Amino acid sequence: MTFKNRTYWLFLLPTLLALLIVLILPFFQGVYYSFTAYNGFQVSEFVGFQNYINLLSDSQFLYSLRFTAGFSIASVIGINVIGLAFAILVTQKLGKVSTLFRTIYFMPNLIGGIILGFIWQFIFLKAFTGIADFTGLDFFRGWLSDTQTGFWGLVILFVWQMSGYIMVIYISFLNNVPKELLEAATIDGANKWQSFWRVKFPLIIPAFTVSLFLTLSNAFKVYDQNMALTAGGPFGSTEMTTMNIYDTAFKIQDMGYAQSKAIVFLIIITLISVIQLYITRKKETEL
Amino acid sequence: MRNQERMHKYMMVFIGAVVSLLWIYPFYLVFVNSIKTKAGIFESTLSLPSEPTLENYPTAFGELDFALTFLNSVIITGGSIFLIVMFTSMAAYALSRRPSKTSTVIYFLFAICMLIPFQSIMIPLVSIFGAVDMLNRTGLSIMYLGLGSSLAVFLYVGAMKGIPKALDEAAIIDGCNRFQVYWHIILPMLKSTTVTVIVLNAIWFWNDYLLPSIVINKEGMYTIPLRTFYFFGEYSTQWHLALAALVIAMIPIIVLYMFLQKYIIDGISDGAVK
8 A cells, every 4th residue: 555656745745845945955056156256136257266265365264163163172072071960960869859950950951042142141241240359359350351251151151051951862871771781780799980981881872972963063053152142252253153154144245255155164064073973983883 | 888878869969959059040140130220230240139129121021022022933933833743744754654765865865954054055045035035934934844854854754663554554444545644643643753843943943043033134023032132232231121131031931841841851852862
């Protein structure tokens, strides 16, 4: 009893059509635009690789790539360490408080990047000054006013937002570790520390694949938080690649050039994801 | 030994509680300062308000035009969710029930599209939708359907593998057509996947700023993140109003979270792991 041809395509049509006009067509058109001078209304000329050649000497764009890479590395480490720690904490048999902890740690993840960015703008600008006045520590002064505090401000915001999300993933893997294995380990005289590193840890390696993949690509694509917390300032020194692309496209209206940046961005993200999946999958099978 | 275990437990609860307080402290600070006067915030951001006031709220509520803004968010999120649940489950049903080269190719197409970051299609998307005069709420919902389709199709195809085809066949012998089988038999069996699809996409659509900011240009159609952004630009020197606005903007989702906490967290975890 197979699907009739007509019904098959009718069922697929709406989604396939949306995929076509929202992703596939724009993708090819985007590749085309990247080889042109395009102002958003018309393509004035075909410029070949000129946009890509210009990229190589665009110091602000190259800077934004380095800044984004640094931000991503710091965030991925922070998010995964804290997320795993949270997951371990709430999977200890603590009773009802476990659920409460889980609910609280996850909460920032529900709120949009724009609102989170503004919340932390308040904290860094006003509350930190309050803490500095109260404690006399200069460490809390002048946050977001230079590149370094802007960088760490973004990292703190993003780690705070994403750790709870990654925690949820680690929890589901930790809960899937068979109880018999842990009991056997205890009977054989393993202490808590040993049974974690020797039994649980190898079994949750697949969780790292998922988590690293998610955090890395999310960190690279951050825009809203950047926009609301620092808006790229001071003087473009905390501008991430996504914001650089956006500004080139919609503020300077140099859309062909912006599109060439977007294609480079796509290639970088794809490469990172593929390499990262390849390495972690290999680690998974080795263990 | 038992004593040691109890110590261990208390230790963990203590650490967990301290971190919890730290984690909600930003929310607490925003709330506490939103019930201070402008002078009160200037005096101190860390202390409790000397004379708590709710007077920032009506002003912020009015400036956000919150009733309308909230409604816009509900319409856009709700409409997009409806499209995505209906159409991707239908597509997944067709793909999973007719294994063929065509189905494999289409499935692969969905997989590949997952790798495309939004920024790399953003510019052509605006020109394509602009050319047919679709830079509006309907256009936005169609964009969300396209952008969210890959993950939703994956989740539905995965779930449908667990439903035996014999069920479809029996229903068809009894006189159902394909759509009736899908609507009355298959879709009701996929409730937990549907919850996952709704949760993942609703959080995304509700909070999204970048896409609506380039698609929606009429002030009367602004969603909560858009309106919050413009409000903040105007009032960032008036923290008492800005903070009240942030609290108002967060209330709907926090309330929903309190009631649907379990579904939300389960949905997130299913979506990431499968």
